Structure formats: C-alpha cells, structure tokens
Amino acid sequence: MTMNAERIKQLAEAYGADKRHWPQAERAAAEGFVAANAVQAERLMFDARQTDAALDASPRPMVSNALRDAVIASAMAAGLSPKKARMVWDRLILWAGAGWAVAACAGVIAGANLTLHMTSDARADAVLYQAQMIAVDDTEVLG
C-alpha cells in the first residue's frame, strides 16, 4: 500500500498515534513519511493522540490476591502438580520394569523350547538304538 498523507490518516484513525500499534508491514514506511513530513503528520494524528490519551485513562484492573490464589489452586485441581509428574514418571518406570520381566520370562520359555527341540534328534536316535538292542539275544549280551 502506498504511504501518503491519506494512509497516515487512516492508520492514525484506526490504530491511534502510537506507531507501535501500527501494522508491522507498513510501520517503516509510515515512520519515514512522518519523519519527512513532521508538521503535516502531527496535524493528521492530532485527534488520534487525544483518543489514545483518553483510552489510556481507563484504569487497568488489579488482580486481587484472592483471585490469584484461586487460579493457582485451580491448577492443582486440574491435575497440574509435580506430584502428578512424579506419578507419571513412576508409572513409566513400573511399566518399563514389567516389560523387562515379561521379556525375561519369554527368554526362559524360548530357551527351554529351543533346548527340547535341539535334543529331540539325539533322543530319537537313542530310542531307535535301544529298539535294535531288543533283537539281540540276551545270552549274546550276558554271555
């Protein structure tokens, strides 16, 4: 948007004479215009300055101690407390511990199964060998 006297007037009428309230995108150009045309700009911003002064006369409400305390208490009521944070952390540790225990049990069971599986061939050979032994006469063995 072109910066000229008309736009300065519009800005002052909308945002007041305090340039900190002016749109950031136009602030630099507006400040340049005001610096270069100080008397004209001051005239354009006169009403806005008066309105700013009136608005600033409105007192800023004070926060009472009672309200502040009630709001802090409401944070606790809403569940925000270090204790809660600790509980979350403790629960996390508990779950992690339980996870390790489950993993360990699973390892033991898997290990046992694996051992059974690996020794099954050897046991089958032994059974077959013993079956063959039946065919041998006892006298051959015992003499």
Add this chain to the structure above:
Amino acid sequence: MFLREQAGLSAIADPDEDLVRRVAQGEPAAIQAMVARKLPRMLALAQRMLGDASEAEDVAQEAMLRAWKQAPKWRPGKAKFDTWLHRVALNLCYDRLRRRREVPTETPPDRPDEGPAPDAGLLSAELGLRVDAALKRLPDRQREAIVLCHYQELTNIEAADLMSVSVEALESLLSRGRRALRQSLADLASANPATRRAGAERG
C-alpha cells in the same frame, strides 16, 4: 523445529512455548509465572469487554482453568498460546454478553454519558470511569477491536484472526469505534484550554 519444517508446517514462534511445557509438567514456579503473565491480561480483557468487575473475574478464572487443562495437550507451532487464550476468554465474554441480551436488564442502553460535568481539573480516576462508560456503550465488535489492538496490544493480523474478519474490516471497526469514543468524550476536549488552543492551531 526441523521436524516441523520437514512436515511442511509453518512454525509460529511462541514466547510462551517453554512456559506452557513447564506448566504441563506441573512445575509450581511455571504455574506462578503463567498466572503473573496471563491472569492480568485476561482480567483486563474481560473487564473491558464486559464492564463488570465480578463477571470479569469469573471469566478470567475460567479462562485460566482451561489453560491448565490445555497445557498438557498443547502442540506448539500451530498457534500462539496467548492468542488461543484470548479466543477462549473472548468466547466466554460473548457467552455472557449474549445472556445479558436474552435477559433484559433495567440499565438503559445507549444513553448520552451523564458523568461529571466537563472540568479541566477532572480527576484521572473520574476520567477513567468516563472512558470505561463510553467504551461500554460501544457496539460489541467495535469495543472488541479497540480492546484487542489498543489494550491487549495484539497485532492487526492477530486481532483480525481472533475476530474472524479481514484486516480491512478490523480497521473499519477500529476507526468507527474510536470516532464514537471521541464524540462521546468531546466535552472533555472542549473543556481543556490546551486542547482548544491546539485545535485552533490545527485549523
């Protein structure tokens, strides 16, 4: 931040981001800092929107309660926490303003200000009361625009976004609101010799 950029999300720099995160962890110092930073702003917003101290306290308290509940769920980068909190408080104010309209009160609307007589020596406290009364008489949307831009010092883009209007519409609301205020308080300016002189010089 890098992840946000990778995800194609426009990250918004939020000065409250770290504080919100600490509040979510239940840090007492962060909760107190949040109260110190936001409660006066929410109270001022509600007070000027509603013109009633007691109702303003209720709104500010409710807005802060919602902030506590929101903090653990807050996802930074999408919006400023302060803007979100303003939206919550404004919605609460509008709920109350609507309820007021539904329940007719004895307060006559839109009457000329019958405050103290024009006096160059008007005490600032009295002037403040007159300004508050004039603000209260403005249409809600004009008052909201002035409160957000002048008192809450939000940018025009933030204020327009909160009010769901274009920046041009916001400027129009601001101009009309400020003009109405000036007219409402015109007797003060005419009673002030310095103002009269300056006005005369202005031509």
